[in-house]
Amino acid sequence: MLVGGKEMRSLWYEEGCLKLIDQRKLPAKLEIFEARAVEDVAYAIKEMVVRGAPAIGCAAAYGMAMADDVEKAAELLKSTRPTAHDLFYAVDYMLEKIGRGEDTLKAADEYVESIIEKCRKIGENGKKLIPKNARILTHCNAGALATVDYGTALAPIRMAKDKNIFVWVDETRPRLQGLLTAWELEQEGIEYAIIADNAAGYFMKNGNVDLVIVGADRIAANYDVANKIGTYEKAVVAKENDIPFYVAAPLSTFDESIEDGSKIKIEERNEEEVMSIYHWKPKKARNPAFDVTPAKYITAIITEEGIIEVNK
Amino acid sequence: MLVGGKEMRSLWYEEGCLKLIDQRKLPAKLEIFEARAVEDVAYAIKEMVVRGAPAIGCAAAYGMAMADDVEKAAELLKSTRPTAHDLFYAVDYMLEKIGRGEDTLKAADEYVESIIEKCRKIGENGKKLIPKNARILTHCNAGALATVDYGTALAPIRMAKDKNIFVWVDETRPRLQGLLTAWELEQEGIEYAIIADNAAGYFMKNGNVDLVIVGADRIAANYDVANKIGTYEKAVVAKENDIPFYVAAPLSTFDESIEDGSKIKIEERNEEEVMSIYHWKPKKARNPAFDVTPAKYITAIITEEGIIEVNK
DSSP: OEETTEEOOSEEEETTEEEEEOTTTTTTOOOEEEEOSHHHHHHHHHTTSSOSHHHHHHHHHHHHHTOSSHHHHHHHHHTTOTTOHHHHHHHHHHHHHHHTTOOHHHHHHHHHHHHHHHHHHHHHHHHTTOOTTOEEEEOSOOSHHHHSSSOSTHHHHHHTGGGOOEEEEEOOTTTTTHHHHHHHHHHHTOEEEEEOGGGHHHHHHTTOOSEEEEOOSEEETTOOEEEETTHHHHHHHHHHTTOOEEEEOOGGGEETTOOSGGGSOOOBOOTHHHHTTOSSOOSOEEOBOEEEEOGGGOOEEEETTEEEESOO | OEETTEEOOSEEEETTEEEEEOTTTTTTOOOEEEEOSHHHHHHHHHTTSSOSHHHHHHHHHHHHHTOSSHHHHHHHHHTTOTTOHHHHHHHHHHHHHHHTTOOHHHHHHHHHHHHHHHHHHHHHHHHTTOOTTOEEEEOSOOSHHHHSSSOSTHHHHHHTGGGOOEEEEEOOTTTTTHHHHHHHHHHHTOEEEEEOGGGHHHHHHTTOOSEEEEOOSEEETTOOEEEETTHHHHHHHHHHTTOOEEEEOOGGGEETTOOSGGGSOOOBOOTHHHHTTOSSOOSOBOOBOEEEEOGGGOOEEEETTEEEESOO
16 A cells, blocks of 8 residues: 555564554554564554454464464464454464474465455456446445555555546444545545545435445355444445445455354444543443345455355 | 423523523533523524524524514524524514514514424324334434424424333434434433444344434425435435334425425535544545435324325
């Protein structure tokens, strides 16, 4: 991704140190967090210096490469964010490589490069779905920040930069990850406008949205998609207005063991996340972090291996 | 409405002074704003001490009653919020009464009582649509604060208090008027939870919403309804989930001169309203304040004269 006009990744290893864009500070401030030991990496994951399942996995891979006691390091890293599937996958991947006596830093590098390569291919495949002058709606941040580079939903958008596109960015309450998307697009020089989540339907109905692209947290065997809260509403309204609704995700997001979306457990987070912008404390708030979009609203899923047409 | 356990209105006239609950301070703080001259009333309307079209009209009626030079007062009041239809209606109503030599304070009192009576009747009519143990979703604040007493969407909810109801309150970005609704419900002792607007669809799909009630800013001849931004999305998702979607509004909100919703002009407000909670300034934000919900998504409209079944 471009940052200040230069190519940058959301994290990289340099001279015995894992460097991470501090996503707690973005977009207000670009600061680099330096992790010099596995404990620092665990802190960075736990405190959300790094966020987004693929990026968390990559950070953990370097954390393992930096560890002296690998069993202890594995346990520590796995305890940071219990629900991120990539985290467990990356730690186990590294344990296996270490068990085989392979070079740990090389193994971590390879892991990260494979993640980036998948995102690049998602971008290439997805780009074909974006017509010239397209006005695209996206929700949350499925960008380079969440995946080290390119992103999932943002990869096709990045690669379609030369098509004179425009992006509607849902602010994505309660955590406002839309701001990270806006920041990435601004760095990339892609035109956008941020909107309250309530306004997406207005622009869809008025013919101002040509397609929607979002990321995914988990995809069931029947192609029901769990993603950031609000995705379901956008998908229903998109279908109602005959607007194509695309999901961009690597094949590792597909969970064949889950029959359909109703079996996906939805995390409900602290109500403080909702209330933190209020100057008053309501008696009660509810804060589901994700929702499930049934496959019937999804036009296609863009993967690194090709496009899965869910509904023609 | 109940405030601190006692009956209160959002504004009232007392000893030569118009007193208004200062809605700029709510819900963090309950403060009374005192308007002793028509200039103070104009200030209160312009600066949103009082908000909600019916309440604005009532404040303006008292403003006219307090004026020495009525022509000048009418001009001043009409210049405060150019789009609020009730404001113009109330000022013209008072000019006519004054022209006939009637008692101005009595005329203003009558105007306000007629508004309150309409809301009370909307409550009585709407209450019949609310089953026992109903879980109701509402959007924005169509409450007593906006209408002097009872509210429009909140009137049936208030009157169904004895039915063991629960209310899902959309926070209603960007201006977060859902907080005013939460405050009213808390004062009334009605159970509620506030949610990010993104979460409404999640609760609808999971069977946690039995009906939706919202207010209206303008209703076209074909029953298309203009209301706070986001209403359209909620209506589409409600219909998709077979959840009744009710609009509560006095007959004065019906604009027979407007054929359908596409002819309703939508106000786009300052992008600062969206960005004020951010710690970073995006290059561009868009901020439509209202949207139009086509009649096909509306189950019925609750008025003071009865219930209009739009779709059976």
